[in-house]
Amino acid sequence: MSEGLTASEWKHLVALLQRFAEHNLDQFDAWRLDTRHGPVFVHLTRRLGPDEPAEVFRPLTSPTGNPSPPSRPPQPATSDAPHAARSGRRDRGG
Numbered sequence: 001m002s003e004g005l006t007a008s009e010w011k012h013l014v015a016l017l018q019r020f021a022e023h024n025l026d027q028f029d030a031w032r033l034d035t036r037h038g039p040v041f042v043h044l045t046r047r048l049g050p051d052e053p054a055e056v057f058r059p060l061t062s063p064t065g066n067p068s069p070p071s072r073p074p075q076p077a078t079s080d081a082p083h084a085a086r087s088g089r090r091d092r093g094g
Helices: 007-023
Strands: 028-035 038-045 083-087
Touching: none
Parallel strands: none
Antiparallel strands: 028 038, 028 083
């Protein structure tokens, strides 16, 4: 893949993340994505870290439930599959 996400792909990504957060995320999950620019680390959690204001996080859904578009085009990745680094989920099943 050589270009960023389309609007349709972004909407699908947000919908899948929403479903994951609703049904699969227990306390936290941590992922590493290997990209051509180096690794990207994603930490999903249900709690804010110390001195971490909620206002710094961009909501991915609007009040109507529609995904907010990205503020800048997502960077392409060299690998389509995320590599799970560790997980706080009790149930690893889908």
